[in-house]
């Protein structure tokens with residue numbers, strides 16, 4: 001709200017084929033999407049250029065990497081660099097996703113280093129934060145996201161090209177969506193953190209989006225919350241209902 005453009009990301013994770021990716025793009029192209037919403041699709045790296053080309057000319061819809069390495073080039077077998085994304089015309093990258101943190105053991109500092117490198121390369125970044133179930137039960141949710149954000153803020157001073165995604169780990173892929181109140185509480189705490197750390201005007205323009213079991217049936221209520229500026233959608237971004245989530249504010 002407060003003049004921030006609504007933002008909906010579709011994180012396809014490691015799903016799909018060339019055929020299914022093309023079909024999803026067709027669904028997006030044929031839908032009537034809210035022109036006040038910025039949409040970013042993050043297909044697997046091998047499908048990035050295909051999806052980018054298929055979406056060319058579609059207004060308000062861009063593509064994103066799901067991860068990137070901070071070095072520009074070199075002997076890093078299997079990695080794709082921030083510079084290579086930029087060179088390929090991919091304007092966004094998701095960094096610090098909880099699956100990168102938990103499955104691939106990426107640390108707060110690595111996420112921060114990648115965020116800095118991506119911004120330096122000219123990309124925009126969706127940086128993900130969120131607590132585990134254990135941390136929530138210990139009342140640590142805000143402390144955890146603040147710790148994760150502080151690591152990024154130690155290296156990144158200008159947040160104008162950053163979107164923060166609050167994705168509680170316990171809500172990802174589980175069908176257990178955070179209630180609107182639970183999500184709003186952490187989003188407000190993130191905005192307060194941003195105001196203290198980055199200044200009031202940066203905090204007011206920072207988009208803070210929610211991720212974790214977002215679906216057509218729960219997106220409208222979440223979208224009414226003051227500090228929820230959009231969504232990062234996993235499972236439902238692989239289905240036609242994604243377009244309903246894009247239109248959550250209509």
Ligand SMILES: O=C(CO)COP(=O)(O)O
Nearest residue numbers: 011172173212213234235
């Ligand atoms: O991790 C997510 C998006 O990045 C959320 O995934 P789900 O929407 O499948 O819970």
